[in-house]
Amino acid sequence: MSDPVFIALCLGGLAAAVLVTWRMGQMSAMRTLIFCLILAGLLALFLGAPALRFSAIVAGLVAISAAASWVFRAALLMVAPTSMGPALRAAPLTAAFGMLVITIYAIAGIFAPLIAPFGEAEVIAGAFAPADGTMILGADQLGRDMFSRIIFGARNTVGLALLATTLAFLAGAAAGLFAAVRGGWIDQILGRVVDVIMSVPSLVFALLILSILGTNLTIIVIVIAVIYAPRVFRLTRAVAGGVVTMDYIEAARLRGEGDWYLIRREILPNASAPLVAEFGLEFCFVFLLISGLSFLGLGIQPPTADWGSMVRESATMISFGITTPLIPAGAIALLTVAVNFVVDWMLYRSSGLKV
Amino acid sequence: MIAALVLKRLGLGLLTLLVVSLLIFFAVELLPGDLAQAVLGQAATEETVAAMREQLGLDRPAPARYLDWLGGVLTGDLGTSLLSGERVSTAISQRLLNTLFLASYAAIIAVPFAVILGVFVALYRNSIFDRVANVATLVSISSPEFFLGYVLILFLSVKTGAFPAIATLRGDMSLIDLLYRTFLPALTLVLVVTAHMMRMTRAAIINLLASPYIEMARLKGMPPWKVIVKHALPNAWAPIINVIALNLAYLVTGVVLVEVVFVYPGIGQLLVDAVAKRDFPVVQACCLIFAATFILLNLAADIGSILTNPRLRHPK
């Protein structure tokens, strides 16, 4: 890395650290500055310049993402409807960062063919060709453009995870709402079935079924929906169970309203906040499971570009100090982190508003 | 009363185990065609398939085969591998020990570390330390195990050479050597589990500290350490035991991916290989072992919270 960039990152990281601690009101800016300088000194002294360089890069990246999130939040505030204004303004930078990353991934996924310079299976160079002017991330083991495959991966991996999550969610939430409204033996039976499915670790369950039925995409989606629907069921059942005990539900029942009216008009509006947060969490689980399966070679099959498989295909390169496998793995981590940041904020809001 | 509750929970656990074993056994029956066909492929002749069927005992009805299989499992006989013809129990035993070693290694580091850290952030909640910990644990939870694994390999093995990237085990290694060689896979597991466990401990403790009896203890003039040790802790065991057991159960799943990343000779690696080769007896055996561990840990969590509940320990 060239020196001017390095110095800029250093300064940026320092500024970010000072700003963050100062804004939180825990320490004065001066003390933070001194603290950071001492820390940097110690790092350089004991672990040598590479450690210092590394932490400077990390700090700089944090600073850049914080700044980008801040800008993004400001931009969102301008376009968002006024009813969202106060909530959005109070959103922490982590949540803004999450929304920014999700937006970028969504754009990459939707417009993949327009953004990617090459096709997902197009061989354009030698195996593991280094980055150059046309391939900003270099080539993979077959000489395909890494960057293009990452972009297409956003469409394939995320798309598949979304599809499976949606399916799991619809099934789980519908069953959960139904069980909560009906109660009695239907509730009992559904509860038992869910207990059994959840008593098998999800990855092991998926491996068992996929070993038998083979790894085609339809089967992956259905298996994952079956594994995760019980989790959604439990949460929905718990949330709706809380709502069902309310007197307004009793009032509606005594009026003679049917189950469908109860679910649609009385329960869902009061259960939507935790359910939306749960969708985010479920997505993370599903996404990690699909990536894990692909990484084990049992998920999405080549030549379809998929992040988990890409890690697997280039895994051996790590022992030569080449960071290629970290790029798709990082892409997975980044999206899950982003979704988790947003979910964390939503959960905090929905729990905070209750008090 | 307490004995009855524990017995009931144990019974339920056994029942779950039984249902899961049914599930694992009969899942194989879902195979298009049957096992013999699946093993030999479409090209096999009628005679070879029939011979295979007889060899596998497929001519007998499924329930009878299930009972045989279950009886075998209970006596330590897990069947025969379709590919190597080796006994599954021989293939598994050493690997199971390896996996248990890795999981315990990670647990011994992670449990005290995470619980103490979780209590600490709960006591200093909303401080900058808490917020940093929140972001750090979220990042750690969100990262797939193979991402953490490769990052650790890159920095702690390839760049600095501090630890070996591949965990080769030999019988004649000393414990120190063993711990050293398996440090990176253990650390990967520690990172993931610690984050989960810490967040759950924090939530449990914060929930507890909001109780009126904690306020009462403070209003009785008790110093903070006594409020924690005498008033919070006796009521915190149940949630903490739950947190630990749930996360150890989580470790069971995490171990599969970590073993593959570090080429660690454990049961997770074996399961993945068997799945790829469609060696069903091995798959079934591994799945059963994982599921049983998972169920037993959850059972331990439930029984632990029953045993430490003061209301149940001192009935009216």
Place this chain on the structure above:
Amino acid sequence: MAARDEVLLTIENLRIEGLSGEDWTEIVHGVDLTLHKGEVMGLIGESGAGKSTIGLAAMGFARDGCRISGGRVTFDGIDLTAAAPAELRGLRGTRIAYVAQSAAASFNPAHKIIDQHTETPVHYGIEDRETARKDAMELYAQLRLPNPEEIGFRYPHQVSGGQLQRAMTAMAMACRPDLIIFDEPTTALDVTTQIEVLAAIRDIVDQFNTAAIYITHDLAVVAQMADTIKVLLKGTEVEEAPTEQMLSNPAEDYTKSLWAVRSFERPIKQRPTDTEPLLSIKGIDAAYGPVKVLDDVSFDIHPGMTVAVVGESGSGKSTTARCVTGLLPPTKGEIWMDGAALPARYQDRSRDQLRQAQMIYQMADTALNPKVRISEIIGRPARFYSGLKGADLTRRVDELLELIELEPDAYRDRLPGELSGGQKQRIGIARALAAEPRFIICDEVTSALDQLVAEGILRLLGRLQDELGLAYMFITHDLATVRAIADEVVVMQHGRVVEQGPKDDMFRPPHHSYTDLLLSSVPEMDPNWLTELLKARSAAGASEAATI
């Protein structure tokens, strides 16, 4: 009584802020207070008056999300707002003690009662464990706890609520503090239990000449306990005066209005002799699983009449309502309406049968869907039962809002969260009226409300009864409410009806012994009421003993 000239506690210009969302807002706006040694001061006010917050501030304590932002709290020459944490801890429990509202929640479930009692004296080296235990047993005896030698060795969940509350008072007494803060200590108890706890608290405070701040929302209770009364409203002081003077001659309008509530009473209506009962409960039994909760309950409700169903918690009054609505089918007996039996389960009743009987709930918060606008909450029954649409429906909603004295244009489009407690309860009434019923079950409709607001609701219900000819089944534990609104009274205990009849008969002796106990246990505004009552009861006990 000891000399009361020496000042123990002064609070000057106390300001406390609470965290709402991200901002601190002031909730106590400069309150002053002076308490002498051995004096008992009653702090009264409605919810949100800041009573508990001030009580805790007197110990130099602020809950999470609260902070003392201004003023001084001086206890025996020590400024508690400036004292070091260790110094504050040294005072708490030993010189200033606290008795919480819910003893069940405030005792640690993991330790025996007596170990929690002796904790503070042993920790601060005031007594060794053995002496502290002996002392605890003596205190238990003085507080008239059964088996004082043994009860301390039980765990909190093994002891009843009233006993636990007395054990907590004993615990507060452990170090013979100079000051005890009582934070609504009897609010969660039934009236008959409340008497015992009140008497125990008063005796022991008298005996050790302990100063106390007694926080409550119940005027009659504070009249028994306090030497002086301070009235609070929304974090500011309204007035302070000695108890006798405050009761006989309050200075401020707000205080007068609080007193005046007690005088509301509707003229009684006689049951018309020629009509059939609108609703008739005929010998019903009911059970939750194996537990029988109703035993042969029978009573009638005639058109246009108010029948109050009275009893303490667990008496089965709400269960009776659940049987009437069909939520809990009785195991025996029937419920008749208009001369015909109703199906036991609400699912089997016709839409018209459901329409005839409506319900108003205790907690208006949980009775209205927070995500639905007022126009829809009230409009839905009108549309559902009468098929009203469009302009007709809007007209009907406005009409109903006017009926419950809310301005239609201002309230039609609001959400329940934007209304006050009393307004929400009115919406609950409007929703019941929208069905055009003949009969409404009112389940403790005023007990969650402040007194003034509750009175408004009672007046409204009375007016609606006159205008619309409604019959009410009025479930309550509060005899003042019964006196105010009932025509007939049904007294329940342990799932049985112990007495029923016209209101005037009920409030006139001779009563069933339980009715008598219930009636006599309701605190009255007379400061000598508790003394007189205890005297009368012990005399009655003595004469009973003499006759045997």
